[in-house]
């Protein structure tokens with residue numbers, strides 16, 4: 001972006017300030033909870049674009065590569081498809097880094113990944129397959145190479161009227177450890193890295209830019225955004241809630257059913273208040289090695305898991321009756337789930353548990369085939385393993401990755417193996433698809449007298465998981481009469497005889 005275009009943008013931004021001020025005022029004046037249920041429930045799939053599929057042989061995954069693999073994600077006949085209805089693309093904007101969480105231009109596509117035409121084709125082709133696309137939006141900071149930051153430094157050096165310097169947080173002294181020295185004897189705030197200066201959302205001109213960016217991408221046909229570093233935009237929760245409530249309003253003006261999911265990578269008490277803004281929030285307490293789901297798998301206590309699922313859901317409803325829980329086992333920042341769930345039966349059960357908790361689950365690419373990766377971030381973002389015998393489309397690993405491990409079998413082989421992890425994910429998603437209440441039915445824990453059983457009522461159906469390595473028998477709960485499907489890692493069938501259910505080891509059943 002050249003400076004002349006910055007000046008054009010500046011004029012547009014100034015013109016937007018008048019209406020923006022009224023929006024900010026409205027945001028401050030009304031702090032009511034956003035209870036309209038507008039977002040559509042979907043199973044999502046998180047893609048690090050650079051490692052997914054390389055269409056042109058340069059070793060880097062790209063948008064055309066995703067287009068060529070959309071049938072794997074979802075297809076009309078379901079043949080060889082995972083069966084997801086949404087994808088989250090990690091950052092696609094131009095950036096000097098491989099991960100692209102430091103943006104230099106919010107209005108275009110990184111050339112490594114392709115062109116805007118590729119992106120528009122991706123939206124079209126995805127929508128044709130019933131897949132909605134959400135993209136990462138990084139609003140806490142830009143790249144230090146973003147023209148806004150460069151212009152801000154130029155303003156300071158030349159002593160000219162401040163415009164872009166208001167986009168960032170400059171101070172005459174080192175306010176805290178997040179501040180770095182720069183021109184004019186000043187310091188700038190950069191919480192995550194000195195190459196990622198933090199934005200100042202108190203600037204009405206910057207908010208006008210943010211609104212323009214959101215509209216730009218929503219007008220392209222995306223279904224929403226994954227929002228990075230939600231709790232870091234402002235120092236206080238109160239200010240953050242105001243900002244994100246304002247942002248939700250901006251997006252809903254363009255797309256009433258927009259789906260916005262925020263990253264508040266923290267404990268429950270920090271996450272829950274954000275449901276009031278209308279955002280969905282990732283369920284960090286349930287994810288990972290030390291999360292609620294893996295702890296239950298290790299202890300074998302399903303009853304406690306059911307208590308936690310119902311309790312967390314109730315905590316969400318307390319803040320927002322239509323809040324959407326966004327579940328995941330691991331993501332691009334955390335150790336992959338196959339690493340901390342080495343037992344294949346437990347790994348299959350983990351999938352059935354989180355995919356069938358009401359809300360929107362996010363499968364991290366490669367999780368469904370048992371890819372591993374931990375330690376440095378590059379290790380968690382390695383090449384999608386499409387096939388053990390055909391390297392077509394397989395990307396290079398991110399530079400610096402020390403993780404050369406791949407599953408024994410890739411997608412191609414696992415599709416042919418009825419007992420594969422991939423086919424288990426497909427079976428779970430097909431079972432779930434027949435019971436839409438699992439997405440958003442009100443949750444209630446069902447008491448059984450078996451500690452290993454996790455039993456949850458979701459609307460008109462009941463989902464039960466057996467967390468033990470033995471078959472268990474429980475009484476049919478009230479309100480349901482039929483066993484309407486199951487998945488079972490050992491291949492042993494679940495049974496209902498009279499009023500007695502027999503659930504095989506690590507199996508999951510749906511009753512209606």
Ligand code: CA
Nearest residue numbers: 054056060062
């Ligand atoms: Ca490529």
